[in-house]
Amino acid sequence: MKQYLKESEANTRRAYEIIEDLNMVTAWRSIGAEVRPVGSLAMGLMMKHRDIDFHIYTPTLDPAVDFGVMAQLAGHKSVKRIEYVNLSETDEACIEWHAWIEDADKNLWQADMIHILAGSRYDGYFEKMARRIVEVMTEEQRETILKLKYDTPDNEKIMGVEYYRAVIRDGVSTYPEFDRWRKDNPVDGIVEWIP
Numbered sequence: 001m002k003q004y005l006k007e008s009e010a011n012t013r014r015a016y017e018i019i020e021d022l023n024m025v026t027a028w029r030s031i032g033a034e035v036r037p038v039g040s041l042a043m044g045l046m047m048k049h050r051d052i053d054f055h056i057y058t059p060t061l062d063p064a065v066d067f068g069v070m071a072q073l074a075g076h077k078s079v080k081r082i083e084y085v086n087l088s089e090t091d092e093a094c095i096e097w098h099a100w101i102e103d104a105d106k107n108l109w110q111a112d113m114i115h116i117l118a119g120s121r122y123d124g125y126f127e128k129m130a131r132r133i134v135e136v137m138t139e140e141q142r143e144t145i146l147k148l149k150y151d152t153p154d155n156e157k158i159m160g161v162e163y164y165r166a167v168i169r170d171g172v173s174t175y176p177e178f179d180r181w182r183k184d185n186p187v188d189g190i191v192e193w194i195p
Contacts, residue, residue, distance in 0.1 A: 004150035047149035050109040093120035151175040
């Protein structure tokens, strides 16, 4: 098996271990929230960037309630840092939580838990994007995406959707092509694209 496929599988397994170990989903469900995985973990496209993404939905947003959930997670010895951003009064209608978690091998993971107001603009949007990508992506495209992620320099910050759009929509297949594609397709903020 190719090294980048092995790394993808290993990181996917480790992500699910972290979710289970911290009881992340259970903690959010304890306030009546619906918890949905999004991003590379939901699409089977994990690679070097150790991130876990959840969108969390409730009919109201209350920072005090969220802090209670995050207190549960903060009590776990592997949680090293937590960041809070209140965007409830913006078009995004959400509270962002970012937690940095150290795994058994001392690798740092970032868990993005975005608590979104149910029925607001982005309710279900990124879940739909993930489902559609999985539906249309061929195995060859999946491997190309994983290889591009694997070839990305560690210090380079690239949104997952950039890889998906470049490969699925525009047929990019090598990292030099991808680098040129990014220069021609700059992103600023949220990318709304569903194949």
